[in-house]
Amino acid sequence: MAHISSDSKVAYMYDAASETWYAIAGVANTNVPYTWTQVHNFGAVVTVNDVIRAKAGVNRFQNPSSRNAVIASPVKGTVCFIEQTDGGTDINQVQIYNGTSWVGMLDTAYLATKTNDYTLGLADAGQTLLIDSATDRTITVPLNSSVPFAIGQRLDVIRLNTGNVTFAATVGVTINSKNSNKKIAARYSGATLIKTDTNTWVLIGDLMA
Numbered sequence: 001m002a003h004i005s006s007d008s009k010v011a012y013m014y015d016a017a018s019e020t021w022y023a024i025a026g027v028a029n030t031n032v033p034y035t036w037t038q039v040h041n042f043g044a045v046v047t048v049n050d051v052i053r054a055k056a057g058v059n060r061f062q063n064p065s066s067r068n069a070v071i072a073s074p075v076k077g078t079v080c081f082i083e084q085t086d087g088g089t090d091i092n093q094v095q096i097y098n099g100t101s102w103v104g105m106l107d108t109a110y111l112a113t114k115t116n117d118y119t120l121g122l123a124d125a126g127q128t129l130l131i132d133s134a135t136d137r138t139i140t141v142p143l144n145s146s147v148p149f150a151i152g153q154r155l156d157v158i159r160l161n162t163g164n165v166t167f168a169a170t171v172g173v174t175i176n177s178k179n180s181n182k183k184i185a186a187r188y189s190g191a192t193l194i195k196t197d198t199n200t201w202v203l204i205g206d207l208m209a
Contacts, residue, residue, distance in 0.1 A: 011023070081094055101148065103153060118131075143171075151195050157205075174201070
């Protein structure tokens with residue numbers, strides 16, 4: 001009686017056009033879980049759709065510098081996992097390339113403490129800035145031409161100390177907020193900045209004049 005064997009044998013298909021035989025078969029035991037024990041290199045970038053369709057993993061890198069060295073010209077939708085910042089801080093962040101820059105996709109905030117006046121940089125997108133100062137401090141939003149945040153990117157700011165925290169716009173930038181309030185109202189309160197246009201942001205939160 002015929003039966004299905006669990007032993008594998010190689011079969012070949014002949015391509016007359018190229019006069020070449022190609023191996024086409026093998027056997028995989030679907031009842032056994034498969035574990036990768038070695039490093040696997042991807043021959044091409046992985047996009048969000050690829051991952052969803054294949055139920056597969058994503059490109060994994062230790063930090064942004066190692067990612068940029070391998071994916072020098074990312075396409076929109078490329079996904080990767082970043083273990084650390086270039087400075088060695090663990091972030092374990094899934095990131096997607098939106099066509100302009102890499103943006104984080106995790107719901108876990110990366111906390112960055114600031115003790116002086118501070119101008120926002122691209123690395124702040126999706127993060128939470130902890131302003132820890134007994135002296136009044138100003139958070140400045142730069143022009144898109146100098147720091148090209150992607151539209152839709154956001155960041156949170158928390159006031160940890162007794163010094164006031166005020167948001168200021170570089171000339172050419174607009175920060176829209178309720179009643180034009182731009183100052184975090186109290187210690188341990190906070191606000192969120194969301195970029196809505198090239199040089200336009202919305203500021204929401206516990207604010208006062």
